[in-house]
Amino acid sequence: MSAPLVTRRGLVLGGALGSAGLLGGCDRINADPAVRHFLEGLGSVHKTVQRAFLGRTALAQEFSPSQMSPVFRSNGSSDIADPAYRAHVAQGFANWRLSVFGLVQRPLLLPLAALQALAQRSQITRHDCVEGWSAIGKWQGPQLGAVLAQAGLRGEARYIVFHCADRWGTAPYYESIDLVDAWHPQTILAWRMNDAPLAVAHGAPIRLRVERQLGYKQAKFVMAIEARASLAGLYGGKGGYWEDARDYQWYAGI
Numbered sequence: 001m002s003a004p005l006v007t008r009r010g011l012v013l014g015g016a017l018g019s020a021g022l023l024g025g026c027d028r029i030n031a032d033p034a035v036r037h038f039l040e041g042l043g044s045v046h047k048t049v050q051r052a053f054l055g056r057t058a059l060a061q062e063f064s065p066s067q068m069s070p071v072f073r074s075n076g077s078s079d080i081a082d083p084a085y086r087a088h089v090a091q092g093f094a095n096w097r098l099s100v101f102g103l104v105q106r107p108l109l110l111p112l113a114a115l116q117a118l119a120q121r122s123q124i125t126r127h128d129c130v131e132g133w134s135a136i137g138k139w140q141g142p143q144l145g146a147v148l149a150q151a152g153l154r155g156e157a158r159y160i161v162f163h164c165a166d167r168w169g170t171a172p173y174y175e176s177i178d179l180v181d182a183w184h185p186q187t188i189l190a191w192r193m194n195d196a197p198l199a200v201a202h203g204a205p206i207r208l209r210v211e212r213q214l215g216y217k218q219a220k221f222v223m224a225i226e227a228r229a230s231l232a233g234l235y236g237g238k239g240g241y242w243e244d245a246r247d248y249q250w251y252a253g254i
């Protein structure tokens, strides 16, 4: 009589049928303290796995338009002096291309129009900065997964890195996420914010939204996306500008 050991549903089913007198043997097994202990163990393993995995894939809370913050401040780099970036701003990003490279089958150079032509996702979410402020804003863009699918991830890929146009001193801003977050439905490359094209202060032409994590993971001014097997050997090796500079957590779950 092993079915009740397999799942909690099996146990409940065993109990229900058992009390109806159909599966008397199960009652005896359920009452055995060793079996109960084993089943409780399974329950806690299940909870841990669920937190670690389903917890990561759960959706971030979304809000209604009336809950949007009247002011969404800019933080970190809000403008970039770099001449190449200034030229893109002056040209309305008409000659800008998003590079997708690294462990992909088909490296891509995507104009903004190609990102705008993909299926769009729009979401009103809360941005939480480690510095202690939050704001609710609306973001729109293609899912990162659609872009990765177009490029075709190679089997060795484990991380997606976002290379930004700005520098802090001499260090370029960059960020990275794992494939669970990369394929999360709310992980988008936002080119619209609050129903307008993304302003420079918020990371034009595109910025990452990875909604289950803190503000510093939301890379602005994304110029290139790289698929990698490891974060070792990239800048400070900790997977992001603030991770390298200040030991911020790489996984900044909210």
Ligand SMILES: Nc1nc2c(c(=O)[nH]1)N[C@H]1C(S)=C(S)[C@@H](COP(=O)(O)O)O[C@H]1N2
Pocket (backbone or CB within 6 Å): 072, 073, 074, 075, 076, 077, 128, 129, 130, 164, 165, 166, 173, 174, 201, 202, 203, 215, 216, 217, 218, 219, 220, 221
């Ligand atoms: N490229 C880049 N991305 C960045 C930053 C930055 O300085 N450079 N700052 C981060 C931090 S700490 C926060 S809180 C958010 C701020 O986003 P906002 O300017 O749209 O409010 O961007 C994040 N992404």
Ligand SMILES: [Mo]
Pocket (backbone or CB within 6 Å): 075, 128, 129, 130, 131, 215, 216
């Ligand atoms: Mo932040």
